[in-house]
Amino acid sequence: xxxxxxxxxxxxxxxxxxxxxxxxxxxxxxxxxxxxxxxxxxxxxxxxxxxxxxxxxxxxxxxxxxxxxxxxxxxxxxxxxxxxxxxxxxxxxxxxxxxxxxxxxxxxxxxxxxxxxxxxxxxxxxxxxxxxxxxxxxxxxxxxxxxxxxxxxxxxxxxxxxxxxxxxxxxxxxxxxxxxxxxxxxxxxxxxxxxxxxxxxxxxxxxxxxxxxxxxxxxxxxxxxxxxxxxxxxxxxxxxxxxxxxxxxxxxxxxxxxxxxxxxxxxxxxxxxxxxxxxxxxxxxxxxxxxxxxxxxxxxxxxxxxxxxxxxxxxxxxxxxxxxxxxxxxxxxxxxxxxxxxxxxxxxxxxxxxxxxxxxxxxxxxxxxxxxxxxxxxxxxxxxxxxxxxxxxxxxxxxxxxxxxxxxxxxxxxxxxxxxxxxxxxxxxxxxxxxxxxxxxx
Numbered sequence: 001x002x003x004x005x006x007x008x009x010x011x012x013x014x015x016x017x018x019x020x021x022x023x024x025x026x027x028x029x030x031x032x033x034x035x036x037x038x039x040x041x042x043x044x045x046x047x048x049x050x051x052x053x054x055x056x057x058x059x060x061x062x063x064x065x066x067x068x069x070x071x072x073x074x075x076x077x078x079x080x081x082x083x084x085x086x087x088x089x090x091x092x093x094x095x096x097x098x099x100x101x102x103x104x105x106x107x108x109x110x111x112x113x114x115x116x117x118x119x120x121x122x123x124x125x126x127x128x129x130x131x132x133x134x135x136x137x138x139x140x141x142x143x144x145x146x147x148x149x150x151x152x153x154x155x156x157x158x159x160x161x162x163x164x165x166x167x168x169x170x171x172x173x174x175x176x177x178x179x180x181x182x183x184x185x186x187x188x189x190x191x192x193x194x195x196x197x198x199x200x201x202x203x204x205x206x207x208x209x210x211x212x213x214x215x216x217x218x219x220x221x222x223x224x225x226x227x228x229x230x231x232x233x234x235x236x237x238x239x240x241x242x243x244x245x246x247x248x249x250x251x252x253x254x255x256x257x258x259x260x261x262x263x264x265x266x267x268x269x270x271x272x273x274x275x276x277x278x279x280x281x282x283x284x285x286x287x288x289x290x291x292x293x294x295x296x297x298x299x300x301x302x303x304x305x306x307x308x309x310x311x312x313x314x315x316x317x318x319x320x321x322x323x324x325x326x327x328x329x330x331x332x333x334x335x336x337x338x339x340x341x342x343x344x345x346x347x348x349x350x351x352x353x354x355x356x357x358x359x360x361x362x363x364x365x366x367x368x369x370x371x372x373x374x375x376x377x378x379x380x381x382x383x384x385x386x387x388x389x390x391x392x393x394x395x396x397x398x399x400x401x402x403x404x405x406x407x408x409x410x411x412x413x414x415x416x417x418x419x420x421x422x423x424x425x426x427x428x429x430x431x432x433x434x435x436x437x438x439x440x441x442x
Contacts, residue, residue: 016185023150023189025133030126030154030190031197037103037121038159038203044111045282052278054112057380061112062261065105066315070257075332076128078319080120081400083127083152087145087174088402093135094148098128105317113281114268115307116318119159125156126194146183149174153187154194161198161205165368166191172361176394178404179230184392206285208292214345214376224339225349229387231335232350236357237392239305239327243320244399246313257315268307280304284326291329291347298334301327320397321355322373328354345380346371353384357392360401394422 048054069077076082076098086094106121130151134144149170157166167188171179215221250260272278279287280303287304290296297439308323336343348369356365362385369381390407399420406413413422 019146019186020189022133022137022147023186024124024193025156026130026147026150026186027158027190027193028197029056029129030122030151031158031194032201033099033103033125033129034122034155034158034194035201035203037106037118037125038198039281040103040107041110041118043211044107046112048113048282049278052113055269055272055278055281055289058112058114059262061108061266061344062114062265062314062316063258064256065108065317066261069101069105069317071263073097076101076124078267078400079124081397083124083148084174084398084400084402086131087148088139088400090144094128094131096128096132099125102317106173106319108316109311109316110282112265113272114265114311114316114318115281115284115304115323116311116316117308117320117322117324118285118318119156119321120319121317122155122159123152123231124155126153126158127151127188130154130190141390142182145180146186149180149183150186150190154190157191158194158198160368161195162368162371163188163191163195164371166195168367169359169361169364173398173401175402175404176360176396176407178402206289208289208348208351208372214380215341217379219338221380224341225383226387228332228335228339228341228346228349229353229384230391232316232331232353232384233357233391233393235301235305235327235331236324236354236388237395238396239309239320239324239354240358240392240397242305243309243313243397246309247315250314260315264310266315268310271307275303280307283322285322288326288329288351291333292344295336295343296330296333298337301331301334304330320358324350324358324397328352341380345377348377349380349384352381353388356385358397359387360392360396360398362389364385395419 066266076095079102082094101123102121106118127148132145133147139147153166156169157163160166170187174180241299245442250264254260254263272281284304287296287300304323304326310321312318312320328350329347331354332346333343335348339346352365352369356362365385366382369385370378373381394403394407394413396419399418401419403413403417403422404415
């Protein structure tokens, strides 16, 4: 043991030398994929907003996307859940087709006006492209797990412009309460390189307003931050469960997959037509930005939650994360009417807080908040993310995410159980069974 301890620096150096070039390649692939995604979504969004009549054809777009996946993409339709399953229980290399299919499916969703995100697409593209390196290096076991994790980190960082959050997200999202630090260095390099590649290709990330003068943390300010975190966690839990329930309903009632987004698209198009606004369609970034500047209608978060859950539950491709930012930022904006914290600060807290609870990634979400909104708001951001994580329970948007360690010291949970299979028998908590999972690809 003593000899091993003395030789550890000589073990670390080959580890670094081995993973540095591999991680750079993974980052380059993820950054290039994210650049293509961001550019195509910008075009699709601008075209849709200039030709809003296209939303009437959302059912057609949904059927087309569903047919393409039914015909060519059944092996990769599980999306992010497939990535998590392959990392936990590796079976075979993720097909290359995942990358172009999820890109096309996401573009169709946004072009025709579905309410969805983009980050799941970046994760799938980054990880699936990185996994192709496995064919060359013949990786198995831990090596392949590390490579896939680095691909996820590269995709997350490059699509957001948050390399620190991207690094930790790839590690933290795999299992609640458990992190494999052997993938830390590769994930960090892939995240940094991926982000730089996207920037070098001329793509820019949304600049959100930093919070104004951050108030001194008083007792009432602390209580307000905790209350906000509780609400963010409950809303995150509700979003995940509603999305899964809608997905289960469509799968149970409609046997032919392409018909699910067709019917869901018809419902969404009708709702948009009756509401007279498109602010809840697509990514919703203009409204997210507005939440830092002005008081918004208090129901904005609920409208976005419902339309996103219906879009993804019906089988459209895209993701949950940017809609979660919309839900959180507008919810925080509304809570400023009740809590003793500034609206821009609460909007930033909600932006990452709801995401932390829904994805079960409090550390990555805290780092993201600091990267986007500044270090000054870090304490409030951390409180929001950690409390939301606790109050979202053992549920989440990724049904293949595993439970590594219970969130509560007084509750024992069997290690390795996925959120999809987590149920009532072990503990006296509400049933979180997510049968079938969501078609959401975030």
